Amino acid sequence: MIEYKKARLKDIASMQILVRPEIENGVILPRSDDEIATNIRSYTLAFDDDRLIGYSALHIHAANLAEVRSLIVDGVYRGKGVGSGLVNALLDEAKKLEITQVFTLTYRSEFFKNLGFEEISKEKLPAQKIWADCIKCKHFPVCNEIALIHNL
Numbered sequence: 001m002i003e004y005k006k007a008r009l010k011d012i013a014s015m016q017i018l019v020r021p022e023i024e025n026g027v028i029l030p031r032s033d034d035e036i037a038t039n040i041r042s043y044t045l046a047f048d049d050d051r052l053i054g055y056s057a058l059h060i061h062a063a064n065l066a067e068v069r070s071l072i073v074d075g076v077y078r079g080k081g082v083g084s085g086l087v088n089a090l091l092d093e094a095k096k097l098e099i100t101q102v103f104t105l106t107y108r109s110e111f112f113k114n115l116g117f118e119e120i121s122k123e124k125l126p127a128q129k130i131w132a133d134c135i136k137c138k139h140f141p142v143c144n145e146i147a148l149i150h151n152l
Helices: 009-024 033-038 082-096 109-113 127-132
Strands: 002-006 043-048 051-062 065-073 101-106 118-120 146-151
Touching: 002 082, 009 033, 009 043, 009 051, 009 065, 043 082, 051 082, 065 082, 082 101, 082 109, 101 109, 109 118, 109 146
Parallel strands: 065 101
Antiparallel strands: 002 043, 043 051, 051 065, 101 146, 118 146
């Protein structure tokens, strides 16, 4: 049975191991241990027994806007509802915080569309997103990611 839990500082090493292949492929931005530690409260992790099999973060940009980012699921568990479970847990968290919109940047737009996200222009994203995160990407400034938003 898959269990979803908030991240703890002791989970950082396992999180870094799980995400490494996606960072190397340029799918997910690298984050230092310190950056993850600083934002540890934003991460929700998926476990199968005691094995970390996925995680994602809800990053708050403004009182009414948050982002689903760093979504990673172990390849063995892809297509089994783990990613959907993580995103739904983050959307529930956003609702509890009374956030009205949640966006994401992704190469897998159909996955998010199936969860109720709608495609939008990247120009509608907050400028701080582009300068704080996107500038670190090896694909910047030529970005093929698709922006999507979910209205809560």
